[in-house]
Amino acid sequence: MSIYEHYRKEEYAFVDQVLDWKEMVANEYRFKVTDFLDPRQQHILSTLIGKSDEVRVSFWGGHSAPERMRAILYPDYYTPEESDYSVSTYEITYPSKFVTIEHPHILGSLMSIGIKREKFGDIISTEERYQVVLADEVADYVLVNLESIGKAKVRLEKVNRESLIEGVKETDEQFVTVSSMRVDTVVSEAFRLPRAKVKVAITGEKIKVNWKIVDNPSYTIHKGDVLSVRGFGRCEILELEGETKKGKHRIILGFPK
Structure with a gap:
């Protein structure tokens, strides 16, 4: 039975990529960090890695209830640390008394400055507060180039675990x-x-x-x-x-x- 029988045709390319990652980790004895994956990709990755003795996988999305997450594929002898995921969360500060912003505005603004969707994770919010999870390799670029969202002038400030907005899926x-x-x-x-x-x-x-x-x-x-x-x-x-x-x-x- 072909492994592809379990997946849709449009998923074949990602399946091939996961198998290449798995082979690389097994042969080169080093871990692989992925971009942010949506839940379907996470499921495919977990299924293909399975309970392999050589290669294992774990996920982290920057907050307590993430949807999009980065994965680490790693040799069985290695224990990933949170810093290995190269993920940081930033608070979006803006004049909330005078203007409003929404999730689609943030998404559109990030992509308009050239950030690919797979390079940032969830946009989490509560009332008027917004935070965005970024891959560390693009964070400096975003900090410099993301000057406005909609009509609001903004700046990003890195937050620690204690300041994270609690993500809740309801x-x-x-x-x-x-x-x-x-x-x-x-x-x-x-x-x-x-x-x-x-x-x-x-x-x-x-x-x-x-x-x-x-x-x-x-x-x-x-x-x-x-x-x-x-x-x-x-x-x-x-x-x-x-x-x-x-x-x-x-x-x-x-x-x-």
Whole structure:
């Protein structure tokens, strides 16, 4: 049985990369630090490494409940330290009494100065406070070049563990029935969008499954998949509850609070 049978075609390149990392660590007896990985990539990496006697893997995302994390693949005799991940968290300071900023503004501003998405982790917040997790190799560049977010002038200040915003994952569950597990059908029902609008969103590359753009309306959705629609949010397929007598699929969705 081919190892690729367990993964989707668009994931093959990442599978190959993980296998190359595993071989490198085993042969060269040194650890490998990855970029920030989304949860699906973390799952693939953990699965491919498995319970190998030679190579092991661990993750860290800079705060207590991370979504995106860096991984370290390391020889079995090595014990990774937090500093090995080369991750730091920064508080975004701005005149909050006069202007507001939001998560999408921060994301857009970081990418507009040339920072690739895999070089920073979660953007965490509480009320008017925001913090961003950065890979150390890009931190100095961000500190110099990130001067504004939206209409707000900003600066970044490195924070220690005691000053980290506590990340908490909370979801609202919603039960729906769909005629099929096609991405266009599930998105239409989950976000209460007309099918025509969903079609436009797909052709406009505004819909992602597991953090990857989907351009095929018939793409099949599975349990555990995370769907996101630009401008409308995201949800996760928490459970598949079987079919109704009329052949419709009963699913439970989880929406981040």
